[in-house]
Amino acid sequence: MKKRIFITGAAGFIGSNLIRSLLQDDRNIVIGFDNFDAFYSRTEKEKNISEFANDKNFRFYEGDIRNQADLDALDDIDVIVHLAAKAGVRPSIKNPILYQEVNVGGTQNLLEFARRRGIIQFVFASSSSVYGINEHVPWSEEDKLMPISPYASTKLSCEMLGHVYSYIYGIRFLALRFFTVYGPGQRPDLAVHKFFKSIINGQPIPVFGDGSTSRDYTYVGDTVKGIEAAISYESSNFEIINLGNHRTVTLSQLILAIEESCGRKATIDRLPEQPGDVPQTYADIHKAQKLLKYHPSTDLKTGLDNFYSWYLKTQDN
Numbered sequence: 192m193k194k195r196i197f198i199t200g201a202a203g204f205i206g207s208n209l210i211r212s213l214l215q216d217d218r219n220i221v222i223g224f225d226n227f228d229a230f231y232s233r234t235e236k237e238k239n240i241s242e243f244a245n246d247k248n249f250r251f252y253e254g255d256i257r258n259q260a261d262l263d264a265l266d267d268i269d270v271i272v273h274l275a276a277k278a279g280v281r282p283s284i285k286n287p288i289l290y291q292e293v294n295v296g297g298t299q300n301l302l303e304f305a306r307r308r309g310i311i312q313f314v315f316a317s318s319s320s321v322y323g324i325n326e327h328v329p330w331s332e333e334d335k336l337m338p339i340s341p342y343a344s345t346k347l348s349c350e351m352l353g354h355v356y357s358y359i360y361g362i363r364f365l366a367l368r369f370f371t372v373y374g375p376g377q378r379p380d381l382a383v384h385k386f387f388k389s390i391i392n393g394q395p396i397p398v399f400g401d402g403s404t405s406r407d408y409t410y411v412g413d414t415v416k417g418i419e420a421a422i423s424y425e426s427s428n429f430e431i432i433n434l435g436n437h438r439t440v441t442l443s444q445l446i447l448a449i450e451e452s453c454g455r456k457a458t459i460d461r462l463p464e465q466p467g468d469v470p471q472t473y474a475d476i477h478k479a480q481k482l483l484k485y486h487p488s489t490d491l492k493t494g495l496d497n498f499y500s501w502y503l504k505t506q507d508n
């Protein structure tokens with residue numbers, strides 16, 4: 192029996208990596224959905240999914256998660272993996288209402304769609320940003336949430352919406368808190384992509400703060416394995432699970448590692464810290480290990496080298 196997996200945000204960074212992996216298994220049918228949001232170029236997103244165009248197990252719908260009619264046009268679905276969102280912390284401060292409408296309104300629309308269609312498995316892309324300025328690391332799922340950006344608060348609202356639909360309608364809702372995901376196909380606004388691009392083009396890289404902020408960088412291949420495990424998870428009806436790497440890297444260390452990967456020196460343009468940016472992220476991943484058999488295994492050097500190869504192959508510098 193084939194599993195029909197519906198992926199919102201399919202043309203994006205994590206979505207396209209997930210699709211590549213799911214299509215390795217002939218028992219999966221992947222139904223991709225995306226509105227090619229203008230946050231970054233449509234061309235990049237079309238490139239991300241072009242390799243699946245001729246796969247007999249892949250279908251694609253262009254549509255908006257806020258639009259019920261776009262969802263009603265879809266074929267039968269067994270599982271929803273909801274990755275579509277207005278992403279990015281800093282832009283959410285400039286446009287908080289739009290973030291609320293797309294991320295929270297869109298998620299509720301999808302939950303309503305799931306309820307009407309009787310779809311009982313819903314995997315949601317949450318974010319480490321919900322922990323915000325909680326200083327006690329590593330963060331476990333039980334820890335205090337102190338979000339400091341509109342983006343983070345939308346993710347938290349969606350987790351709570353998921354609880355409501357899980358409780359009232361029995362929809363299994365799994366909120367996966369991703370921690371700074373990087374790798375081939377990464378969004379152009381994120382540090383790894385931005386830094387490689389600037390260094391390769393001989394331009395200064397913008398560094399916010401003194402370089403001591405740290406992130407739990409997680410390779411996209413590891414994140415994808417966690418999502419795939421959540422797609423098949425059936426042991427309980429509502430869970431929030433960190434999908435991090437449990438290893439932190441400072442911004443200065445990241446720049447050194449990128450310099451090493453591409454064999455060039457960076458010129459640094461030092462700028463003040465940005466509102467909404469948290470000083471650190473660091474995941475406790477015991478729960479993911481236990482429930483999803485999640486064991487991230489890609490070290491930073493390998494992950495950055497994979498990004499660099501992808502960049503050289505696909506990007507016009």
Ligand code: NAD
Binds near residue numbers: 319
């Ligand atoms: P991405 O921007 O590459 O992908 C998101 C996709 O959603 C885009 O292709 C976009 O066009 C689509 N989209 C946006 N609004 C839509 C709408 N109204 N209707 C339909 N599609 C819409 O981002 P990503 O990095 O792949 O992130 C995927 C998910 O993971 C997002 O929910 C993001 O918030 C979350 N997340 C990502 C990271 C990370 O480090 N990349 C970390 C934490 C959480």
